[in-house]
Amino acid sequence: MASPLTDERTIPSAADRQRPPARRPGLGLLVLLIATFMTALDFFIVNVAIPSMQVDLHAGTASIQWVVAGFGLALATGLITAGRLGDMFGRRRIFAVGLALFTLTSVACGIAPTAGILVASRVLQGLAAALMGPQVLSIIQTDYAGKAQARAFSMYGLTMGIGAVFGQLIGGLLIKADFFGLDWRTCFLINLPVGAVTLLLVPRALTESRAPQRPRLDVTGVALSTLAVVALVLPLIQGREQGWPLWTWLCLALSALLFAEFAVHQHRLGRRGADPLVDTALFRERTFTVGVLAQLVFWIGQASFFLVLALYLQQGRGLDALASGVVFTAIGAGYMITSTTAHHLSARLGRHTISVGALGMVLGLALLWEASHRIGTTGGIGWLVPGLFFDGLGMGMVIAPLTTIVLRGVTPQLVGSASGAVATIQQIGGALGVALIGIIFYDAVGSGQPESFPHAFGLGLGFLIAVEVALAALVLLLPRKAASTG
Numbered sequence: 001m002a003s004p005l006t007d008e009r010t011i012p013s014a015a016d017r018q019r020p021p022a023r024r025p026g027l028g029l030l031v032l033l034i035a036t037f038m039t040a041l042d043f044f045i046v047n048v049a050i051p052s053m054q055v056d057l058h059a060g061t062a063s064i065q066w067v068v069a070g071f072g073l074a075l076a077t078g079l080i081t082a083g084r085l086g087d088m089f090g091r092r093r094i095f096a097v098g099l100a101l102f103t104l105t106s107v108a109c110g111i112a113p114t115a116g117i118l119v120a121s122r123v124l125q126g127l128a129a130a131l132m133g134p135q136v137l138s139i140i141q142t143d144y145a146g147k148a149q150a151r152a153f154s155m156y157g158l159t160m161g162i163g164a165v166f167g168q169l170i171g172g173l174l175i176k177a178d179f180f181g182l183d184w185r186t187c188f189l190i191n192l193p194v195g196a197v198t199l200l201l202v203p204r205a206l207t208e209s210r211a212p213q214r215p216r217l218d219v220t221g222v223a224l225s226t227l228a229v230v231a232l233v234l235p236l237i238q239g240r241e242q243g244w245p246l247w248t249w250l251c252l253a254l255s256a257l258l259f260a261e262f263a264v265h266q267h268r269l270g271r272r273g274a275d276p277l278v279d280t281a282l283f284r285e286r287t288f289t290v291g292v293l294a295q296l297v298f299w300i301g302q303a304s305f306f307l308v309l310a311l312y313l314q315q316g317r318g319l320d321a322l323a324s325g326v327v328f329t330a331i332g333a334g335y336m337i338t339s340t341t342a343h344h345l346s347a348r349l350g351r352h353t354i355s356v357g358a359l360g361m362v363l364g365l366a367l368l369w370e371a372s373h374r375i376g377t378t379g380g381i382g383w384l385v386p387g388l389f390f391d392g393l394g395m396g397m398v399i400a401p402l403t404t405i406v407l408r409g410v411t412p413q414l415v416g417s418a419s420g421a422v423a424t425i426q427q428i429g430g431a432l433g434v435a436l437i438g439i440i441f442y443d444a445v446g447s448g449q450p451e452s453f454p455h456a457f458g459l460g461l462g463f464l465i466a467v468e469v470a471l472a473a474l475v476l477l478l479p480r481k482a483a484s485t486g
Contacts, residue, residue, distance in 0.1 A: 028143065028205040029152055032136045033159045034198045035099055038191055039129045040163025041170065042106070043071065046122075047310065048171030048321040049184035056183065059115035066119045069237040074126030075133070076427035077229045081222050083134035083420020084277050087211035091135045091142070091416065096202045098131025103195030110188035130423075137419035141407050142209045150343035150404060157400030158339040164306065165332040165392070169325030176322055211413050215275035221265060225277060228258035232428065236435040240442065278421050279414050288418070290477045291406035292425055294354070297474060298398055299429030301361075301467040304437035305391075308460040311441070316377060316453025330385045334364075334392025339400060346401045351478045354405075357397025358472035362465050364391030369461045377450050398471075405478065437463055 046068055054064050086094045105125035112118035140152045174186045182189065232255035235248035242248070266276040283289045306328075313324040338345070338357070346353045367387030375383050403422070410418040437460050444456035 024205050025144065025148065027201065028139075028207075029155060031198055031201050031205045032095075032139060032152075033155055034194065035095070035102075035132050036136055036156060036159045037163045038102065038194065039075075039132060040160050041167050042125065042129070042188075042191070043075075044164050044167030044306065045171040045174075045187050046071070048168050048325070049175060049187045052175060052184040053115075053118070057112070057115045057118065059118075063115035063119060065238070065241060067115075067122050070119050070123040071126040071129075072427065072431065073230065073233050073237065074123045075130050076233050076424060076431065077226045078127050078130030079133055079423040079427065080225050080229075080277050080417075080420040081217075082131045083138070083416040083418075083423070084215065084217060085131070085416075086135045086138055086419075087215055087413075087416035088217060090208045090210045091138045092202065092206045092208045095132055095135035095139065095206070096199060098128050098135065099195060099199050099202070101128035102132065103191055103199065104128075106188045106191035106195065110182075110185040110192075133423045134416060134419040137403070137407060137422065138415045139206060139209065141410065141415045141419070142412060143207055147343070149408075150346070153404040154339060154341075154343040154400045157342065157396070157403065158336065161335045161339055161392075161395060161399060162332065164302070165328055165335060166325070168310065168321060168328055172320070172322030172325045209412075211416065213413060215413075218266075218269060218275060218277045221262065221269070221277040224258055224262040224265060228255050228262055229424065229428070231255035231258055233431045236431045239435060240438045276417075278417050282410070282414060282418055282421070286477070286479055288406060288410070290474065291402065292422065294402055294471060294474050294478075295406060295422060295425045296429045296432075297467060297471045298358075298402060299426045300433035300436070301464050301471075302395075302433065303430035304433035304460070305365075305464055307434055308437055308441050308457055312372070312453050312457040313381075315448070316450050316457065317381065318450070319381075327381060327384065327388070330388035331392035331395070334389040334394075335396040336392075338393050338396030340396075342397055342400045343404075345397060346404070350480065351405070351475055353401045354398050354475045355472045357394040357401075358468045358475070360394030360397065361391050361468045362394075362472070364388065364394060365461050365465045365468065369458050369465075372454050372457050372461070376454050394468075433467075 050064055050067070053059060053067065057063075059067075082094065082098070102125060105121050105128050108121035109118055109125060112121055136156065140149065140156060144152045171187050174190065175184055177186075179186050231251045235244075235251040239245075239248040263280065266278050267280045269276040270279050270281060283292075309328070310324060313319045313327055314321070319327070342353065349356065364387045367390060368384060369387075371383040371387055375381070406422055407415070407418055440463055441456045441460045444459050445452050
């Protein structure tokens with residue numbers, strides 16, 4: 001069987017030589033990045049709006065939790081299937097459908113009269129985001145080549161980071177501005193003009209592409225993958241809040257069985273020459289397998305870090321959402337410096353770009369640990385800035401190069417499948433990280449007195465340092481020849 005991955009140092013394949021040029025590469029990349037920013041922003045911005053939502057909608061704690069969890073769960077469960085749909089029906093088409101639905105469901109969230117309708121709208125919004133996500137990666141992989149592709153992945157990583165880092169600041173500004181008295185609703189309604197304009201640009205900016213041989217949809221695989229992800233992510237989202245009851249452990253055990261059955265089913269389809277959702281031949285290549293594991297480890301440390309930092313700043317130090325968002329900009333400053341030049345760094349350092357980035361994050365987290373213990377609950381917040389800045393520098397050296405390494409050599413026939421798998425791993429990593437750090441952090445916080453937050457934050461930082469050290473070590477298992485992104 002031919003390898004699903006190709007060595008980028010070899011002569012380009014026939015598929016690469018026949019690659020249709022993007023209609024307007026610059027405009028096309030802008031469209032993809034706007035969609036990426038909207039998704040990343042909506043994932044994080046809602047945390048700022050929660051207090052206002054709860055008062056306005058007279059919502060209980062459980063409903064508010066599902067405003068956040070419903071989006072993440074729907075996003076995680078839909079990514080693998082969405083990648084296959086792009087292969088089948090056209091990546092531009094599925095991207096446009098996802099963007100249109102994301103815009104409409106954002107409006108539904110913004111005008112929701114009750115908490116129940118808001119939760120339902122957030123679930124639909126997550127499914128719409130899932131339709132877009134794999135198409136962005138697939139279009140970058142198929143429409144751009146060489147240095148242009150490296151730059152595109154670099155800009156993709158930059159955009160993801162900006163959405164995550166500045167989401168809290170943007171949300172705080174929108175709520176403080178209170179346009180037309182809409183309060184928290186502007187956090188969702190802002191997507192209407194942005195999404196509508198972007199949707200109009202799609203036909204002009206993007207070239208349609210699909211798998212060379214149109215695959216069929218593996219319905220059994222869709223069911224198994226969806227159930228497996230739900231069984232894994234749902235208890236991770238809800239377990240800590242409910243004290244880890246029996247059903248959470250049963251779900252986690254069931255998820256392991258379902259993932260195993262999914263893998264066996266996909267392998268059987270591949271051996272028969274059918275069309276699995278995720279071709280297991282991908283995992284015979286060390287570059288893809290190690291790269292996916294590195295993605296899992298990296299994303300375990302991202303959402304979890306943003307969570308404990310926000311809790312420390314707002315509940316431990318008493319900052320409001322806007323002031324907390326301003327502190328987050330220190331991460332963004334470092335991130336923008338390295339993420340805009342990550343493709344140049346990768347051309348020189350290869351796989352070691354990621355290792356250096358991971359160790360930069362270790363340095364930043366260590367500085368944060370020392371600073372948080374120095375200032376306690378009354379010292380100057382400015383002591384946190386150096387650590388946050390170095391953490392941002394490290395992040396910028398990891399996100400785009402790591403994504404490039406995983407997807408760079410995937411053949412056009414499998415790019416949608418691989419993109420869906422990578423995006424799913426990112427979401428699972430985020431949920432797993434939040435669950436693990438939640439156990440550490442909230443156990444240390446206890447009754448929630450402000451004096452306990454510096455200690456809890458320090459324990460969380462210790463966990464995150466271990467995660468980044470593991471990432472730096474794992475990257476060394478990547479083949480040297482697969483690491484260059486120049």
